[in-house]
Amino acid sequence: xxxxxxxxxxxxxxxxxxxxxxxxxxxxxxxxxxxxxxxxxxxxxxxxxxxxxxxxxxxxxxxxxxxxxxxxxxxxxxxxxxxxxxxxxxxxxxxxxxxxxxxxxxxxxxxxxxxxxxxxxxxxxxxxxxxxxxxxxxxxxxxxxxxxxxxxxxxxxxxxxxxxxxxxxxxxxxxxxxxxxxxxxxxxxxxxxxxxxxxxxxxxxxxxxxxxxxxxxxxxxxxxxxxxxxxxxxxxxxxxxxxxxxxxxxxxxxxxxxxxxxxxxxxxxxxxxxxxxxxxxxxxxxxxxxxxxxxxxxxxxxxxxxxxxxxxxxxxxxxxxxxxxxxxxxxxxxxxxxxxxxxxxxxxxxxxxxxxxxxxxxxxxxxxxxxxxxxxxxxxxxxxxxxxxxxxxxxxxxxxxxxxxxxxxxxxxxxxxxxxxxxxxxxxxxxxxxxxxxxxxxxxxxxxxxxxxxxxxxxxxxxxxxxxxxxxxxxxxxxxxxxxxxxxxxxxxxxxxxxxxxxxxxxxxxxxxxxxxxxxxxxxxxxxxxxxxxxxxxxxxxxxxxxxxxxxxxxxxxxxxxxxxxxxxxxxxxxxxxxxxxxxxxxxxxxxxxxxxxxxxxxxxxxxxxxxxxxxxxxxxxxxxxxxxxxxxxxxxxxxxxxxxxxxxxxxxxxxxxxxxxxxxxxx
Numbered sequence: 321x322x323x324x325x326x327x328x329x330x331x332x333x334x335x336x337x338x339x340x341x342x343x344x345x346x347x348x349x350x351x352x353x354x355x356x357x358x359x360x361x362x363x364x365x366x367x368x369x370x371x372x373x374x375x376x377x378x379x380x381x382x383x384x385x386x387x388x389x390x391x392x393x394x395x396x397x398x399x400x401x402x403x404x405x406x407x408x409x410x411x412x413x414x415x416x417x418x419x420x421x422x423x424x425x426x427x428x429x430x431x432x433x434x435x436x437x438x439x440x441x442x443x444x445x446x447x448x449x450x451x452x453x454x455x456x457x458x459x460x461x462x463x464x465x466x467x468x469x470x471x472x473x474x475x476x477x478x479x480x481x482x483x484x485x486x487x488x489x490x491x492x493x494x495x496x497x498x499x500x501x502x503x504x505x506x507x508x509x510x511x512x513x514x515x516x517x518x519x520x521x522x523x524x525x526x527x528x529x530x531x532x533x534x535x536x537x538x539x540x541x542x543x544x545x546x547x548x549x550x551x552x553x554x555x556x557x558x559x560x561x562x563x564x565x566x567x568x569x570x571x572x573x574x575x576x577x578x579x580x581x582x583x584x585x586x587x588x589x590x591x592x593x594x595x596x597x598x599x600x601x602x603x604x605x606x607x608x609x610x611x612x613x614x615x616x617x618x619x620x621x622x623x624x625x626x627x628x629x630x631x632x633x634x635x636x637x638x639x640x641x642x643x644x645x646x647x648x649x650x651x652x653x654x655x656x657x658x659x660x661x662x663x664x665x666x667x668x669x670x671x672x673x674x675x676x677x678x679x680x681x682x683x684x685x686x687x688x689x690x691x692x693x694x695x696x697x698x699x700x701x702x703x704x705x706x707x708x709x710x711x712x713x714x715x716x717x718x719x720x721x722x723x724x725x726x727x728x729x730x731x732x733x734x735x736x737x738x739x740x741x742x743x744x745x746x747x748x749x750x751x752x753x754x755x756x757x758x759x760x761x762x763x764x765x766x767x768x769x770x771x772x773x774x775x776x777x778x779x780x781x782x783x784x785x786x787x788x789x790x791x792x793x794x795x796x797x798x799x800x801x802x803x804x805x806x807x808x809x810x811x812x813x814x815x816x817x818x819x820x821x822x823x824x825x826x827x828x829x830x831x832x833x834x835x836x837x838x839x840x841x842x843x844x845x846x847x848x849x850x851x852x853x854x855x856x857x858x859x860x861x862x863x864x865x866x867x868x869x870x871x872x873x874x875x876x877x878x879x880x881x882x883x884x885x886x887x888x889x890x891x892x893x894x895x896x897x898x899x900x901x902x903x904x905x906x907x908x909x910x911x912x913x914x915x916x917x918x919x920x921x922x923x924x925x926x927x928x929x930x931x932x933x934x935x936x937x938x939x940x941x942x943x944x945x946x947x948x949x950x951x952x953x954x955x956x957x958x959x960x961x962x963x964x965x966x967x968x969x970x971x972x973x974x975x976x977x978x979x980x981x982x983x984x985x986x987x988x
Contacts, residue, residue: 350886351448353384354441355814358868358875358885359463360454362987363434366857368427369393369441369450370814370869371409376422377871377953378945386426387445393428398438398452405433412813420820421871422950425813451868451886462883463867464988465559466917470977471574472561473896473915476532477502477521484561488912489903493622496521496530500626505604508628509699520604520629523581527973528894529705530623531605534585534636536706537578538718539766540975541643544575545650546769546836547982550843552653554988567658571981572651576664579647579672582640586675587632597678599632600640602691606704630701633691635709638683638718644676645725646770673729680722688712716742721770728774731781739774740787765833765979768795772844796846804834805841807854814952815858816865820925823951825968828876828922831866832979835859839986860987866919866980871952877980878918878972879906891959892920893967899959919976921969923955929963 355370371386371393387393388409395405409426417424428441433455441450473480473489477497482490496502500517507516523532548555548571559570566573585604588595606625651669654661691709693702701707720742727735772795775788799805804818811817822830839859841847847855866876868887875888890906890913897903897914906913927946946954946969960966 348442348447348449350451351384351443351446352873353382353386354443354448354450355869355873356441356450356453357864358451358453358880358887359883360456360459361864362457362459362860363436363455365431365860365987366429367431367433367455368429368815368861371426371428371443372423372813372871373425374423374871375417376419377949379871379953380422384446387443388426389445392444394442394444395430395433395439396442396449398440403442404435404437404439405430413810418813420823420950421813421952423813423871427813427815454884458988460984460988461554463877463880463917464554464981464984465556466880466883467877467919467977467981467984468555468571468574468917469559469561470915470917470919470972471524471577471974472559473918474524474974475577476523476525485915489915495622496627498624501624502604502627505627505629508607508630508701508703511626511628518584518629520581520584520601520627522584523578524974525896526705527975528892528967528971529605530895531603531703531705532581533603533706534582534600534639535602535633535709536973536975537582538639538642540973540978541575541578542646542721542766542769543975543978543982544571545646546773547978547985548572549650549653549773551985551988554985563660566660567655568661568664569654572654572664575647575650576668579644582643583671583675585629585636586640586679597675597682599634599682599686600636600679602630602633602636602709603703603705603707604629608702608704628703630691630703633709634683634686634688634712635691635715635718637679638715638722641676641679641683642718642722642725644672644679645722645729648673648676648729649725676722676726677730680719680726683715683719688715717767721767724770724774728777728781736783740784743771743787743791765837768837772840776844792846799841799846805838805855807851807858814865814869814871815861816869820951823923823925823954825924825926826921826973826976827924828866828919829976829979831862831922832919832976832983835862835983836979836986838862839983843986856986859983863983863987871950872955872957874957876919876922877916878914878920879912879916881906883916889918889920889970890914890957891970892918893959893961893969893971894918897959899961904959914972917977918972919980921967921971921973921976923952924969925949925951925954927954927965927968929965 353372355372361367373384374380374382386409390408391406393407393409394403396403407428407430409428412425412427415424436456438452438454440452476495479494480489480491485491500506502521503519504517505520506513510516526533526536555569555571557564557568557570561570561573563573564570585601587598587601589598590596604627606627648669651664654665656662656665690711693707694700720739723735723739727739771791774783775791777783806817818831818834838855841855842853868875873887875885878889878892880888891904892914902910903913924946943956943964945956955969958966959970
């Protein structure tokens with residue numbers, strides 16, 4: 321600024337002096353190394369800002385040495401910069417570098433601050449601040465709604481008007497509505513036979529691909545049932561979906577959208593008046609690439625290519641029994657608030673239970689097998705996406721889950737006898753092995769949750785007391801032996817410890833399950849008397865990891881800027897929001913990037929480019945990160961396709977959101 325006269329000069333100098341005399345929020349830049357939950361904290365919760373100095377990994381060239389003197393860290397109000405709390409940093413683990421994250425860290429505990437409001441953490445000596453955050457009781461309510469709305473965006477065979485989807489994500493196209501598509505899909509092994517055509521419309525897209533599965537939904541559907549069973553008050557009828565306001569919680573409306581499709585995947589023989597159940601189809605979708613991704617611009621769901629389904633399998637049949645039995649129990653608990661709710665509570669729940677009983681009987685009476693996608697001498701059954709099936713031993717564990725819920729739903733003693741007799745064969749450590757690798761295609765957590773649900777039955781449907789004692793003892797023994805449940809402050813600077821082997825494909829689902837399982841130690845009375853309350857506190861600290869208290873200072877949900885995040889995931893691997901479309905990136909793309917609320921797969925220390933992973937060659941770059949990083953830094957915000965294999969890190973899946981919703985509901 322160049323003053324034109326003395327009066328202007330005096331006025332200019334006065335302004336400069338005034339600005340320098342006060343400590344405005346705008347004058348304090350945000351430091352990427354002061355990490356807080358970007359949404360905030362509940363008033364009574366433990367609140368710890370993590371201050372980090374990177375030592376190893378992609379950000380090790382940067383250094384941040386915080387002010388460590390007495391009361392050099394403050395919490396200030398975001399609206400007027402008033403200091404409301406002061407404290408001193410505590411070095412994590414004596415100043416050690418954490419090998420899992422590559423960071424050394426300090427903790428700033430401001431748990432004593434409980435007054436609702438908007439705040440930021442401030443380093444007095446360095447004159448830098450954190451992102452802003454809120455303290456209030458319902459601080460995660462909108463986040464839960466955003467994560468639940470993800471299922472609406474993944475609905476298939478329907479439009480998504482702007483009134484529900486938002487203008488950026490409106491879709492006036494009815495996806496896969498053409499000839500030989502979802503309303504007339506054909507058996508993949510007999511594609512020219514019109515007699516095999518079936519209406520398999522509805523449901524959700526599974527993940528980043530454009531397919532729909534029975535098998536991959538086992539853990540995800542149970543997680544959604546668990547979330548509602550355990551914390552129904554967290555879910556309202558106000559998620560701005562077409563069914564909002566119908567007297568049914570919107571989470572249940574979303575679940576029903578998927579269950580309606582699953583009912584279409586059931587098969588029968590004989591005439592309608594005397595039909596006999598014949599098992600569940602496994603999957604439907606496109607033929608292998610390039611039949612899906614290579615031709616899907618600008619919208620992933622505009623393809624006119626034909627769609628096919630795979631045949632009945634023993635795995636999809638017993639999964640149907642498991643899901644439908646639990647669904648029938650959950651749906652009967654929704655509020656009786658009008659015709660829609662009454663129909664779901666009674667007629668629809670009865671229908672699902674009848675199919676569950678039939679599917680369980682069919683599974684038990686017929687051959688158990690693993691589907692062979694390319695049988696010798698036979699037609700291929702391959703479709704795009706995953707074609708892996710699970711072993712018969714794993715199917716038997718699903719049968720145990722089904723029997724547990726069928727007993728709760730029917731009171732039939734045969735299910736109780738079968739389930740309690742089957743428990744020893746499940747390998748007891750599996751009951752607790754919930755923080756080991758947890759892919760989207762089956763989860764130890766599902767069996768653990770079913771067994772613990774069963775132990776709480778009462779009234780006229782009660783388990784054998786000795787069986788309850790044994791299950792709870794097994795669970796306690798497991799908890800005392802696993803580092804994932806350690807209450808030590810020295811395990812992880814981010815207060816969210818998981819073992820390094822969990823940082824692989826679907827690592828964020830593992831974290832969600834760890835949150836739920838830690839919380840449930842207290843909820844189910846499994847903690848030692850001296851530790852009551854500490855596991856639920858640990859679970860909430862682990863939740864903050866999702867919301868920015870991590871080595872990337874990033875909220876691990878997509879596009880959450882309208883919900884209070886300052887730095888969240890901008891890109892995910894998805895056919896709907898793929899690289900190069902106008903939904904590519906939340907900050908730069910014409911239509912606002914991916915819709916809010918998607919949980920991606922997460923850090924994966926085993927990431928490799930596709931051609932390397934498949935042993936084809938090595939003439940592609942090793943992108944760092946995620947390559948050659950500490951496990952927690954094995955992540956990247958990108959969605960490049962082959963050969964980058966971004967799907968091993970950033971692919972979204974409905975089951976990832978389901979696990980996160982189950983975890984988050986505990987704090988809403």
